[in-house]
Amino acid sequence: MKLIAKMNFNNTLYKLKISIQQHWDSFINQVPDIIVSILIITIGFLFSNFIANLFRKTISSKTQDPLMTNFLTKAVKLGLIILVVMFALKIAGLGGIATGLLTAAGASAVIIGFAFKDVGENFISGVILSFNRPFDVNDTVMIGDIFGSVKTMEFRYTKLKTFDGRDVYIPNSDIIKKAVYNYTEDGFYRLDFIVGIDYDDSIDLAKKVIIDTVIKTSGVIDTEDHQSFVTVDSLGVSTVNLKVIFWTKTKEYKRGALEVKSDVIRNVKNVIIKNGLNMPADITEIKLYGSQDSIPVTIKNG
Numbered sequence: 073m074k075l076i077a078k079m080n081f082n083n084t085l086y087k088l089k090i091s092i093q094q095h096w097d098s099f100i101n102q103v104p105d106i107i108v109s110i111l112i113i114t115i116g117f118l119f120s121n122f123i124a125n126l127f128r129k130t131i132s133s134k135t136q137d138p139l140m141t142n143f144l145t146k147a148v149k150l151g152l153i154i155l156v157v158m159f160a161l162k163i164a165g166l167g168g169i170a171t172g173l174l175t176a177a178g179a180s181a182v183i184i185g186f187a188f189k190d191v192g193e194n195f196i197s198g199v200i201l202s203f204n205r206p207f208d209v210n211d212t213v214m215i216g217d218i219f220g221s222v223k224t225m226e227f228r229y230t231k232l233k234t235f236d237g238r239d240v241y242i243p244n245s246d247i248i249k250k251a252v253y254n255y256t257e258d259g260f261y262r263l264d265f266i267v268g269i270d271y272d273d274s275i276d277l278a279k280k281v282i283i284d285t286v287i288k289t290s291g292v293i294d295t296e297d298h299q300s301f302v303t304v305d306s307l308g309v310s311t312v313n314l315k316v317i318f319w320t321k322t323k324e325y326k327r328g329a330l331e332v333k334s335d336v337i338r339n340v341k342n343v344i345i346k347n348g349l350n351m352p353a354d355i356t357e358i359k360l361y362g363s364q365d366s367i368p369v370t371i372k373n374g
Contacts, residue, residue, distance in 0.1 A: 109160040116156030124149035146227065197244035201225060206252045214253040215242055259321050260298055263333045267340060268311025270350035275304060275312060278349055285343040286318050291332035293319040310352050316340060 128145040207213050211222050213232070218240050220232035229241040255261055269278050279302040286302075287294045294300045298319035305315035318336060322328035344351060358367065 120152040
C-alpha cells in the first residue's frame with residue numbers, strides 16, 4: 073500500500089516537473105516576442121503622442137476652437153494607444169487575451185453601463201459639446217446657479233473659474249440638460265444703473281446731458297444694434313428715478329464691464345452737478361407717539 077502511494081506521489085511530482093518545464097520552455101520561446109511587444113508598446117506610445125500633436129496642430133490651423141481641438145486630440149490619442157496595445161498582445165502570442173478583452177468588454181458593456189451610467193452619459197455629452205456647444209474658452213457663462221469663466225472641457229466635465237477664485241467642475245451631462253447663459257458670446261454686454269433727480273429738475277435736460285456723457289465715456293458702445301438710452305424708471309419718495317442703459321464690448325465680463333460702468337457712473341454724477349441738477353437724498357418721515365410732541369435737533373457745521 074505504501075509502495076503504491078509512493079509511486080503515485082512520484083508520478084505526480086514527475087507530471088508537475090514536466091508541466092513546469094514545458095511552461096518554462098514556452099516562456100523562453102516567447103521571450104523574444106514579449107521583448108518585441110514591449111518595444112512596440114513603447115514606440116507606439118511615442119508615436120501616439122507624435123500623431124496626437126500633429127493632429128492638434130492640423131486642427132488648430134483650421135479652427136480657433138481650443139475646446140474642440142483638445143477634446144478630439146485626446147480621443148485620437150486614446151484610440152491609437154488601444155490599437156497599439158492590442159497589436160502588441162497579438163505579437164506576443166497573447167492574441168487570445170486581446171480577443172478575450174474585446175469580447176469581455178462587449179459582454180460587460182451593459183453591466184458596466186448600468187454601474188457607470190453617469191460616466192458614460194458625461195462622455196457622450198462631452199462628445200456632443202465638442203461639436204455643438206454654447207460657449208468657448210474664456211466665455212463668461214452661468215450654468216444653473218454657477219457663474220464663471222470657461223477654462224477647459226474634458227471627457228467627463230467642463231471646468232469653470234468663478235470670479236471669487238473657485239474652480240468648479242461641472243459634469244457635461246448637466247450642461248446638456250440645463251440652460252446655459254452666455255454673457256460674452258459676441259463680446260457685447262449691456263449694463264444699467266439708476267440715478268435720481270429732483271422733482272423740480274427738467275427730465276428732458278437730465279436725459280440729454282446724461283446720454284451725451286454716457287456715449288462719450290471710453291469703453292461704451294453706441295451703434296444701431298447696441299444703443300445707449302435713458303428712460304424714466306419710477307417716481308421715488310424724493311426723486312424721479314432715471315434708468316441709464318448702455319453697452320460695452322468685453323470678453324472679461326467681471327472686470328472689464330464693471331470698470332466701464334464705474335467710469336460711466338462717475339461721469340454722469342459730475343455732469344448732473346455741472347448742469348445744476350440735484351440728486352436729493354431720500355426723505356425720512358419721523359412719527360411722534362404718545363405724549364411726545366417735539367424732537368430735539370442739533371445742527372453742526374460740517
